[in-house]
Amino acid sequence: MDYGEMLEKGMQEVPENTDDSGRFEVPDLEVESRSGSTRVGNFMDVAEAIGRDPEHLADFLSDDIGTATSLQGSELEISGEFRRENIRGRIDNYLERFVYCDECGSPDTVLTEEKEVRIVRCQACGARNVLD
Ligand SMILES: [Zn+2]
Numbered sequence: 001m002d003y004g005e006m007l008e009k010g011m012q013e014v015p016e017n018t019d020d021s022g023r024f025e026v027p028d029l030e031v032e033s034r035s036g037s038t039r040v041g042n043f044m045d046v047a048e049a050i051g052r053d054p055e056h057l058a059d060f061l062s063d064d065i066g067t068a069t070s071l072q073g074s075e076l077e078i079s080g081e082f083r084r085e086n087i088r089g090r091i092d093n094y095l096e097r098f099v100y101c102d103e104c105g106s107p108d109t110v111l112t113e114e115k116e117v118r119i120v121r122c123q124a125c126g127a128r129n130v131l132d
Pocket of ligand 1: 124126127
């Protein structure tokens with residue numbers, strides 16, 4: 001099964017919003033790794049495309065990879081050498097957790113905080129996905 005088929009299969013399991021406007025494109029990552037560190041050149045574009053705070057995304061990547069990250073202007077610097085596919089996989093983890101709605105799969109969500117509980121609120125179906 002190739003990646004396209006996997007995506008299609010994933011879409012079929014979503015009860016609503018089955019057209020492909022339900023998912024969005026993350027820009028191709030510009031990743032360069034050398035001398036023990038990795039740079040994501042278009043990190044700000046990625047954060048903007050997914051509509052999330054770049055610092056929140058950077059912190060998540062730091063935890064998920066288990067290394068230090070730091071924002072350098074529009075770039076992200078990551079300690080250690082990592083391949084683009086690896087970083088992309090981490091960003092997909094972030095999307096699953098903090099962007100896509102658990103109920104309908106829509107990426108049209110906002111991350112908010114209510115009484116110190118973080119919530120992904122869906123603009124498409126109104127679901128409130130509480131994060132633990
Ligand atoms: Zn929803």
